[in-house]
Amino acid sequence: MTVKITGxxxxxxxxxxxxxxxxxxxxxxxxxxxxAHKRMTEMLKRGEALPFDIKNAIIYYVGPTPAKPGRPxxxxxxxxxxxxxxxAPMLMEEGQTGMIGKGPRSEEVIEAIxxxxxxxxxxxxxAGALMSKKIIRSETVAFDDLGTEALRRLTVRDMPVKVAVDxxxxxxxxxxxxxxxxxQK
Amino acid sequence: xxxxxxxxxxxxxASLARETNYYLGEDVCKRISQxxxxxxxxxxxxxxxxxxxxxxxxxxxxxxxxxxxxxACVFLEIGQDVHLIGGSxxxxxxxxxxxxxxxxxxxxxxxxxxxxxxxxxxxxxAAITYDIVPGERVKVIFAPKGFGAENMSRIAMLAPFEGExxxxxxxxxxxxxxxxxxxxxxxxxxxxxxxxxxxxxxAKKALLQPLDLPNMxxxxxxxxxxxxxxxxxAGTGPQxxxxxxxxxxxxxxxAPTHIxxxxxxxxxxxxxxxxxxxxx
Ligand code: SF4
Numbered sequence: 010m011t012v013k014i015t016g017x018x019x020x021x022x023x024x025x026x027x028x029x030x031x032x033x034x035x036x037x038x039x040x041x042x043x044x045a046h047k048r049m050t051e052m053l054k055r056g057e058a059l060p061f062d063i064k065n066a067i068i069y070y071v072g073p074t075p076a077k078p079g080r081p082x083x084x085x086x087x088x089x090x091x092x093x094x095x096x097a098p099m100l101m102e103e104g105q106t107g108m109i110g111k112g113p114r115s116e117e118v119i120e121a122i123x124x125x126x127x128x129x130x131x132x133x134x135x136a137g138a139l140m141s142k143k144i145i146r147s148e149t150v151a152f153d154d155l156g157t158e159a160l161r162r163l164t165v166r167d168m169p170v171k172v173a174v175d176x177x178x179x180x181x182x183x184x185x186x187x188x189x190x191x192x193q194k
Numbered sequence: 195x196x197x198x199x200x201x202x203x204x205x206x207x208a209s210l211a212r213e214t215n216y217y218l219g220e221d222v223c224k225r226i227s228q229x230x231x232x233x234x235x236x237x238x239x240x241x242x243x244x245x246x247x248x249x250x251x252x253x254x255x256x257x258x259x260x261x262x263x264x265x266a267c268v269f270l271e272i273g274q275d276v277h278l279i280g281g282s283x284x285x286x287x288x289x290x291x292x293x294x295x296x297x298x299x300x301x302x303x304x305x306x307x308x309x310x311x312x313x314x315x316x317x318x319x320a321a322i323t324y325d326i327v328p329g330e331r332v333k334v335i336f337a338p339k340g341f342g343a344e345n346m347s348r349i350a351m352l353a354p355f356e357g358e359x360x361x362x363x364x365x366x367x368x369x370x371x372x373x374x375x376x377x378x379x380x381x382x383x384x385x386x387x388x389x390x391x392x393x394x395x396x397a398k399k400a401l402l403q404p405l406d407l408p409n410m411x412x413x414x415x416x417x418x419x420x421x422x423x424x425x426x427x428a429g430t431g432p433q434x435x436x437x438x439x440x441x442x443x444x445x446x447x448x449a450p451t452h453i454x455x456x457x458x459x460x461x462x463x464x465x466x467x468x469x470x471x472x473x474x
Contacts, residue, residue, distance in 0.1 A: 072301065073301070074258045074261050075300075077256070083258065083261065084259065088262070089342045089345070111377065112374045113375070133248070133433060134374075135248065135340075135465055136248040137248070137257070138259055156313060182434050185434065185435040186428075186434070189437055192235070
């Protein structure tokens with residue numbers, strides 16, 4: 010099933026998504042990876058405000074290639090998500106509703122997803138050119154000094170992702186393989 | 195004795211850096227499309243189709259195949275009758291990386307120190323492997339390596355009694371436990387034998403072999419086939435969402451080893467299996 014969803018990405022809008030659904034996302038999302046996550050959680054621990062409104066936000070784990078002149082974005086596929094696992098629960102507590110990355114998450118993250126009614130989307134690892142075409146605007150919001158790892162606001166149109174962990178905690182990295190193998194019997 | 199200016203090597207590295215990050219080898223493209231045709235699990239087939247679309251988009255629109263344009267792995271096969279002149283060979287390679295990554299709008303993904311982690315901002319230094327070979331030519335092989343797959347690679351110092359079965363189990367388990375992390379479908383590079391350091395290099399060099407040519411040694415050709423079947427039978431599938439296309443190929447390289455040892459290494463590469471070469 011393919012569903013189209015447009016931001017803001019409220020819990021209510023994401024609640025009916027189920028693991029395995031294909032989704033086309035449109036609207037504003039944010040980018041952050043290892044270094045930006047470290048900084049954001051440090052800011053929160055110091056009691057400082059984050060440089061953007063994290064409520065109802067989707068964060069895309071990506072470190073793009075530099076954009077060519079006249080293009081909003083370079084190659085922009087997902088990076089491996091487990092490296093953001095130590096930081097993700099804290100951000101969900103602040104109101105983040107979605108994450109886009111690739112690969113399995115820890116039990117702690119899945120618990121936080123359930124508790125906060127968030128969703129973890131997977132994009133196709135290695136499909137950076139394809140994803141780039143779905144990004145129509147990009148601006149740096151903070152941490153410019155981090156280069157590719159800066160915090161950016163993207164405007165996306167019909168960005169193809171798959172629900173990897175839905176708000177009930179169903180995990181495609183556990184169920185996908187099983188379902189396929191059962192089907193083979 | 196033949197003189198070769200090292201700036202020729204700079205040019206070769208720069209052009210390979212640009213080319214390999216935008217275009218995949220024909221053997222890889224062909225294998226992906228064969229796998230898409232053979233895949234009978236619809237979500238898996240869909241992902242493989244999107245991967246093919248990505249390859250097409252990269253070439254047609256001039257966008258790098260993947261945002262992780264990799265750490266530059268450079269293999270130099272230097273003929274023993276060559277005299278390299280005009281500067282340091284290492285500097286020449288790094289200059290090529292610097293140039294190629296800037297001109298190709300590629301990502302700088304290298305930090306200067308593994309713990310203090312500040313970006314070098316030009317993707318240098320490269321990881322260079324030198325081999326001295328007969329003749330008077332220089333072969334420059336360039337393989338940008340993404341770390342999604344690199345991070346899932348492993349080495350084991352098995353005991354000789356563990357034998358063929360031990361090696362096969364280690365390879366299959368490594369791929370299975372990597373799950374969706376290395377961006378499957380993967381290419382599995384296997385090194386067997388040598389020493390602790392040599393075996394990992396064998397595994398990395400195995401990833402440079404063409405996917406459509408079986409191993410020259412029938413014993414290992416059969417093992418490659420058997421391992422591929424076993425890995426794909428485990429159901430991980432493209433991106434780890436289920437399916438039979440977990441690996442595109444298994445490639446084995448071996449070396450003589452010690453009577454007391456059986457080193458084995460697995461170096462994984464993602465479906466963006468980039469490499470190219472220029473002979474000077
Ligand atoms: S593992 Fe390969 S395909 Fe995946 S993000 Fe890294 S370079 Fe790209």
